[in-house]
Structure formats: C-alpha cells, structure tokens
Amino acid sequence: MTESWAIYWLWATSLPVTGIMLRVDLHLHSRHSDRPNEWILRRMGVPQSYSSPEELYRKLHTRGMNLKTITDHDSIEGVLAIAHYPDVFLSEEVTTYFPDGCPVHLLVWDITEEDHREIQKVRANIYELAAFLTAKGIAHAVTHPLVPLSDNWTVDHFERLLLLFKIFEVRNGNRERLSQLLCQYILEALTPEKIEELANRHNLLPTHPEPHRKWTTGGSDDHGGLFVACAWTEWEGNGGPKEFFAGLWRGEAQAMGEAGDPFKFSSSLYNTLFGFLRDRLQSRAPLAASLLSKVAERFVAGRNPAAFSFGERIGHVAEVIRSGQVFELVRPGEGGLAREFAKFFTDPRLREALDERIEAETLPQRRSFRVASYLVDELGYRLFVEFVRRWEHQNYLEALETAAGFVAVAGAVVPYLVGFARHAVPREILGELARRFPVGDGLFKGDEGRAWFTDTLEDVNGVARTIVAVARAAMALGRKLTVVTSRCELRSWDIPVKNFPPVGQFEIPEYELQKLSFPPVLDVLEWVYTQGYGELIVSTPGPVGLVAVMAGKLLRLPLIGIYHTDFPQYARFLSDDAFIESLTWKYMQWFYGQMDLVYVNSSFYRQKWIERGLAEEKLRIFWRGLDSNEFHPGFRDERFWIRRGARGPVLVYVGRISKEKGLAFLVEVLRELERRGRTFTMAFVGDGPYRKELGELWPKGIFTGFLSGPELSQAYASAELFLFPSTTDTFGNAVLEAMGCGLFAVVTDVGGPCELVRSLEGGYVVSARDLLGWVETIERLLEFPPSWEARKALAERVRMTRSWESSVERLWAHR
Numbered sequence: 001m002t003e004s005w006a007i008y009w010l011w012a013t014s015l016p017v018t019g020i021m022l023r024v025d026l027h028l029h030s031r032h033s034d035r036p037n038e039w040i041l042r043r044m045g046v047p048q049s050y051s052s053p054e055e056l057y058r059k060l061h062t063r064g065m066n067l068k069t070i071t072d073h074d075s076i077e078g079v080l081a082i083a084h085y086p087d088v089f090l091s092e093e094v095t096t097y098f099p100d101g102c103p104v105h106l107l108v109w110d111i112t113e114e115d116h117r118e119i120q121k122v123r124a125n126i127y128e129l130a131a132f133l134t135a136k137g138i139a140h141a142v143t144h145p146l147v148p149l150s151d152n153w154t155v156d157h158f159e160r161l162l163l164l165f166k167i168f169e170v171r172n173g174n175r176e177r178l179s180q181l182l183c184q185y186i187l188e189a190l191t192p193e194k195i196e197e198l199a200n201r202h203n204l205l206p207t208h209p210e211p212h213r214k215w216t217t218g219g220s221d222d223h224g225g226l227f228v229a230c231a232w233t234e235w236e237g238n239g240g241p242k243e244f245f246a247g248l249w250r251g252e253a254q255a256m257g258e259a260g261d262p263f264k265f266s267s268s269l270y271n272t273l274f275g276f277l278r279d280r281l282q283s284r285a286p287l288a289a290s291l292l293s294k295v296a297e298r299f300v301a302g303r304n305p306a307a308f309s310f311g312e313r314i315g316h317v318a319e320v321i322r323s324g325q326v327f328e329l330v331r332p333g334e335g336g337l338a339r340e341f342a343k344f345f346t347d348p349r350l351r352e353a354l355d356e357r358i359e360a361e362t363l364p365q366r367r368s369f370r371v372a373s374y375l376v377d378e379l380g381y382r383l384f385v386e387f388v389r390r391w392e393h394q395n396y397l398e399a400l401e402t403a404a405g406f407v408a409v410a411g412a413v414v415p416y417l418v419g420f421a422r423h424a425v426p427r428e429i430l431g432e433l434a435r436r437f438p439v440g441d442g443l444f445k446g447d448e449g450r451a452w453f454t455d456t457l458e459d460v461n462g463v464a465r466t467i468v469a470v471a472r473a474a475m476a477l478g479r480k481l482t483v484v485t486s487r488c489e490l491r492s493w494d495i496p497v498k499n500f501p502p503v504g505q506f507e508i509p510e511y512e513l514q515k516l517s518f519p520p521v522l523d524v525l526e527w528v529y530t531q532g533y534g535e536l537i538v539s540t541p542g543p544v545g546l547v548a549v550m551a552g553k554l555l556r557l558p559l560i561g562i563y564h565t566d567f568p569q570y571a572r573f574l575s576d577d578a579f580i581e582s583l584t585w586k587y588m589q590w591f592y593g594q595m596d597l598v599y600v601n602s603s604f605y606r607q608k609w610i611e612r613g614l615a616e617e618k619l620r621i622f623w624r625g626l627d628s629n630e631f632h633p634g635f636r637d638e639r640f641w642i643r644r645g646a647r648g649p650v651l652v653y654v655g656r657i658s659k660e661k662g663l664a665f666l667v668e669v670l671r672e673l674e675r676r677g678r679t680f681t682m683a684f685v686g687d688g689p690y691r692k693e694l695g696e697l698w699p700k701g702i703f704t705g706f707l708s709g710p711e712l713s714q715a716y717a718s719a720e721l722f723l724f725p726s727t728t729d730t731f732g733n734a735v736l737e738a739m740g741c742g743l744f745a746v747v748t749d750v751g752g753p754c755e756l757v758r759s760l761e762g763g764y765v766v767s768a769r770d771l772l773g774w775v776e777t778i779e780r781l782l783e784f785p786p787s788w789e790a791r792k793a794l795a796e797r798v799r800m801t802r803s804w805e806s807s808v809e810r811l812w813a814h815r
Contacts, residue, residue, distance in 0.1 A: 024233050376522060383406055449482070534558070655726070
C-alpha cells in the first residue's frame, strides 16, 4: 500500500466532517515554503520546511483536525499535493508590503488556483491586496501581527493593520507568548472611539463594518513537522470550509492551543536541517546518512543520541564492511581535532551524563536542549583548554585547527541561537504598544529588573565589593536585582545570586590567584530568557561577561557596561609588552562597544574612552557609594597597630598586592623618607602575587593579609595617613573607605582616586612617579598631621555625599 493510499484509508475510516466541532490548523508549512528568513540558512541552501504534504496530512488527521490545509509562503504547491482529499481546502501565507517597504504576512484561506494567481499580482501593495480580498470575499487574517519582520516595523504599522483587517492570529504555536497575549488584549479592548482616533491619525478609513470588533484565529505555524496542530482554530457547527469560515467571520470561532518557545522552534529547525543533510549525504555517503538519521531521530525526540543498542552497533559495523566504507573511516593523516571529537563521543561517561540530564525533563524539546547544552559546554571547554595548551607551546598551526573546532561547535547550536533570537520580546515595541493601548494593570510594564553579570564575586577586590554593596542597597529600596556569576564554590550571600556551576576553570596568565570560569553558555541564555529582565548589567569582560553580551544581543535586551578595571594598563605592567597592551585595548574596545551605555568611574576614564572612539553620549559616571555605618572614625583603636609591632606614625596601604598598584615606587618613597630620618611604620593590608617580592623590598613593613569587616575599618581609622600610588585604578574603593574613616590620602594624579580626593577635600594629589613630590608631601603631613576634628569633618563629608542608595537610583534613572 502506497503512502498516499494509506493516508486516504485513514481519512475514509475516520468520523465524517459533519461533526459538532470543526478544528483546523490554519497555519502550516510544507517543503514548498522554501525560502527561510534566516540569512545563514539561505546561504546553506536549507529550505524553510522539510515536511512532505502527505506526511502533514497524516499528522493533521491523527491529531484531530477535521479540515486540512497547508499555508506555504506565496505558494499553493504543497496544498495542491493533497487537494484530492475531500477535507482539504487551498490556502497560502502571502507576503505583502506597506508603501515604505515594511513586510506583513497574511493568511488567505479557501481560495482557488485563479485566486492565487490574482493575489500574486497585487500582493506587492497591502492596500490593493486588502481591497482585493474584501471584494472577493476571501477569508484572510494578519498572522503574528506584533512580530516585526523588518527593522522599519513600527507601532504605526500595527495601527494601520487594525483599520485594514478584521481577523488576527493570536495563537501561533511557533511564536512567543507575550506579544500574542498583548495583541489579544488590545483587540478585545478596542472601542469605536479608539478606531476613530486611529483613522484620523493615519488618514485611513476602516475597510469593514464595526471595525472595533475583531476576531481571532490560531495555527501551529509548524515548519519542522514536529508540532503540527499544537495550535488550531475551532468552530462549533456542521459543514465544510464554507460553513467554517462563515462562522469565523461572525466571530463564533476560537483560537486554541499553545504558543511557541525557543525550544520548540529549535527542535523544528534541527529536524529540517537533519533532513536536508541526510538527503545530501544519501548518494555520497549512505552510511553517514543512515547514522545521521538515527542520531537525529533520537535527538529531536529528546532521547540520548549517543545511546545505540548492541544490535544497532553490530548492524552499523556490518554495513561498513559490506559497503566498503571502512576505508572512509580509517583514512590516514586524520587530524588531531577529529581524534579528540571521536574520543569524546565514544567515552562511556558521556552516555551516563546525557541520560542524567534527559531524565530531569519531561518535554522532548526540553530534553533535546539539555543534551545540546551539555555537549556544547563540554566540547567548547575542551577545545578552549587545548587551544591554550597548543598556543603556550607555540604550536600555532595546531592552535588554529583547535580554534576552527569552536566554529564547528558554535555552528551545531545555531538553531538554538536563532530560536532564542526569534522569540525575544521586542520590549521597546511592546512598551510603546502598552502606552498607546491601555489594557489593564500591568500586562506589560517593561520590567525594571536587572541581572548583573560578573566573573568575580568571591574575590577580595573593588569590583566584587561594589556589586555586593549595590545589590544590598537595591534590596533595601525594593528593586529587582540579581547578581549572576559562575563559580565552583560560592558561599551563602544575603543578596539574590544566581550561580551557574562552571564547566571548568582556568588561571589568568601572569596573574596568580585569579581564576576565570567557563560558564554553561546555553543554560545562561535560557535563564535570562525565562526570567524576563529588562536590562543586563555587565561588570567584567571575562567569560561570564561575554555570555551576557551574547544573551543581550540575541534577546534584544539593553546592555549596560561598567568599566571597573584598567585592564590594558594591567596587561602592560604584568607582561611588560606593548603589543599585549595594544591587543588588550582592541578587545576592550570591541567588548564595551557592544554596550548601549557604559558607566566609568571618573572623568579621567570617560575622556580616555572618548579618545578611544566610544560615543560621548554612551558614557556616564558611575556614582559609587559607601556604607558610613561600616566605615567611620569611631573604629579608631590606638593599640590596633601597636599590637602588630608598629613604631611611630602608621602609614597604610590597602588593596591588592600586585605590581600594577605602583608598590615598587612606594618603596622608593619609603627609602627616601627613611634616609631623611623620618620615623614611621608602613603597613600593607591585602594580598596578591607581588607579596613575596614586596616583603623583600621592604622587610620592616607590617603585612596583615586580607582584612574585612570591623577589622578593616579599624586598620583605616587607626592609621595616620593613607598612601595609594596606583595609576591603574579607575575609581579607588580603598581611597573612599579610608576617607570614610577620617583618614587623609595621598594619591597620584592618574585615574579615579585623584578626583575622589579633590571632590571631598580628603588629601593630596601628587604627580605619578614624582619621587620628590611624594616624599615632601608625606613629610609635611607627618610633621603637621590633620587634627582629629579635621578627620571627623572629612568622614562627615563622605557620609553626606556618598551612599549606595544613590548608586542604585542612578542605575535605574537612565531609563
């Protein structure tokens, strides 16, 4: 029995069309929709759908659709292939255009071949097409009306659609839910007065009676054959297409089923790609085609693609020997990258890991996603580690081969990247719609919540401390702010933190004690999509920051960068190589160039970025605060430093013990002070890779290691002077903390600390590397130290002008 006759038998033995409820999937694509929207798929020659009309008919039948149709893009070839069945009517999805070139898709149903030819003649102009369809009495609707099909789509286009058309699709099984829900609410809330307002605004008369009353439909918009009839339109009544659409026009039909999501869309796209590749391989490599077919079948069904039964393995080996393709599998000279891939996929632990992830999900498309996420993370990390190893051993050609592997891994997950991008909510458009069409309390308010991404949280540094302080202030103000990071171990925090356990960790070359994590890329993307944040804040340009940039771009969320650290200067100090500094600058320019807005910590760095090419309007000063309860002069303890061996006035430095902080120059200053007969004790609070060398340069210093809480505040308040010779700090948290404790500071004239000192009148600014200037300034302060009243007055200035709550308000105010 042929497939066609088998399907006919299924139809003939089913219930007759004349039931009490007619159900139709009014939006469905076959392989005759052959031009995909995505540029990369068009370049590959992949069709938009790979489903055969006969297969679609069978699925529609088994899933309870009484009437059947196919709506290919500007084509009726697919539906004509099944038109010999009595319950089939001709339809298509028509691409039409506003005069400004903005495209719109319309579904037209129950047409003739002559209608199709006439539609193709007039579809270039939406006004002519609307008039033609109305005059001919052809049932039609606007499909996915709030999904922009081009960059020039505006809310004005949607308002014109409301005047031109009566029926709108609000249940699309391949599109995201929020815009469909908003569209449905807008349609239900229309009034004659609102229609009159729109008609006057656009100088356009409605094309149908009672234009404020709209009817709605649903359809799967399936392209991959997996989710046929997941959404549909139903009407309670008897008859065929004529009766059904008459009921639809009277407003008696209902849109039913579920909306789409990135996982359904991606599974459909994978199914199409697998079919395309299988057919391409069939003639040249039937063994590979057979294997691909089996792997694909498992993957899209949410089963383990690495799990083959013993019988399947034996059959595969037998086919290899029988066909002579064994020679294709043992070609000499195969690259190391291929061996690495083979080793990974044949590891028995892979099957166990995939099974564990599959069992945690119920829906097939979600299981497929977990499989893909695990594979891309593991392969990506292995390739990264191998790339670094080969590069460090100067095997540059092999390193490039490994880099090519990244392209292959990234290409394998393109369907998910496309899926998330296609289902991203265009928030600026939805926000404008919500303002123009009030639809009740907060269906869409443009969520003000933020996700703050950082590669560092557990570390003792200014970035981590700033993020934690702002998050605490946000909680106190009732703002939604979640800190996102990726660390193997993370202590419990009193702020909202989302930690993604990393795939692996690696050390930064030349920067001991500092590790970066390789985050699970697709898992982070999925989380951002589901949480509905209105904005992403990015503090660090490491792997976590890169994933945040990817998520922001794909999901069309505003990206707010904060430039905490002068990495190019760090690179110069640590590598002593101008070329490395230049490369670091190029990367930083690219990274922060992706941002919609960049906060810097001082006017100095704002000007520096303007000189580097960032638009002036994209740069703002990030207002950092201080907890005056945590840092104030009341922590002074006269014996704090005496107990640690201090003799004479205590000069203190607080921060990372690293070369780029200018500590070697500070030792030169201390030696000159000592040569001049000054008595003092130099204390260093903190730790870092320069600790041992600094101890050898100044062995008589006090080294406390990291201090925190009250002990750190006591260290500040109990000293006589704060010295901060760094030229790489964009702000200088330690400087503000010192002044909050009433401690005057001596800083360089480069970077952010000098602006803090000048604005708060909290010390002295001396030229960087000016040995004599530093020595004489410190001598003068040792001889005439600030009074206790002056120190308390400084702390009060800090308290009155700096708060973390003001930092939160500024972060929220730019929108």
